[in-house]
Amino acid sequence: MFKTILYPTDFSDVSKKALDYIRQLKENGGETVILLHVIDERQIQAIESFVSEHADKLARDIMESDSLEMESIEKELAQAGFHVKSRLTVGNPLMEILGVEKEEDVSVIVIGSHGKTNLEEMFLGSVSEKVARRCKKPILIIKR
Numbered sequence: 001m002f003k004t005i006l007y008p009t010d011f012s013d014v015s016k017k018a019l020d021y022i023r024q025l026k027e028n029g030g031e032t033v034i035l036l037h038v039i040d041e042r043q044i045q046a047i048e049s050f051v052s053e054h055a056d057k058l059a060r061d062i063m064e065s066d067s068l069e070m071e072s073i074e075k076e077l078a079q080a081g082f083h084v085k086s087r088l089t090v091g092n093p094l095m096e097i098l099g100v101e102k103e104e105d106v107s108v109i110v111i112g113s114h115g116k117t118n119l120e121e122m123f124l125g126s127v128s129e130k131v132a133r134r135c136k137k138p139i140l141i142i143k144r
Contacts, residue, residue, distance in 0.1 A: 001029055001107065002029060002030055002107040002138075003029055003030065003031045003032065003107050004034065004105070004108075005022055005033045005107065005108055005109075005110055006033075006036060006101055006104065006106040006109045006137075007022060007034065008037070008038065008097045008109070008127075009037055009073065009112070010038075010112070011069050013144075014142060014143070015112035017112065018110050018140075018142040019076065021142055022080075023080050025108070026080055026082060031083060032082060032083045032085065033084050033085070034104050034106060035070060035073055035084055035085065035087065036087045036097065037066055037087070038089055038091055038097070039062060039063070039066060039091075040090075040091075041091050044062075063088070067088060070088055071086075074086050085104075087100065094131060097109070097111075097127070098131065098135060101135055101136065101137055106137055107137065108140060109131065109138070109140070110139075110140045111127075111142070112128060112141075113126065113128050113142060113143045128141050
């Protein structure tokens with residue numbers, strides 16, 4: 001039923017908790033996990049605005065650190081028996097998630113309810129909430 005799983009992650013605790021649910025989907029026909037991490041373009045723009053002389057190095061450091069996190073999660077999912085496609089990109093998290101949902105024709109989206117930036121979510125709404133409102137496929141939102 002849920003053969004292709006989209007797993008957007010920001011590496012927060014609740015996002016990592018979602019891995020337990022993804023493993024359970026393996027037992028119910030899950031085959032492929034599309035592991036997606038979106039570096040918010042606003043984060044990169046803020047770095048460029050405030051520390052322009054070191055912006056390139058800081059952006060590279062973020063990409064490198066996030067790549068290592070992705071590799072760790074990818075290995076964990078592969079050990080659970082999934083075929084894993086990893087995607088690391090810079091952009092608008094909502095739009096990137098919705099784009100991958102459509103492009104990969106996923107069966108389900110598994111996402112954490114809250115990310116690392118709780119203060120921002122209080123004012124703007126969480127990415128998971130926005131995805132739930134706009135996605136076309138079933139979504140499993142994992143609470144804290």
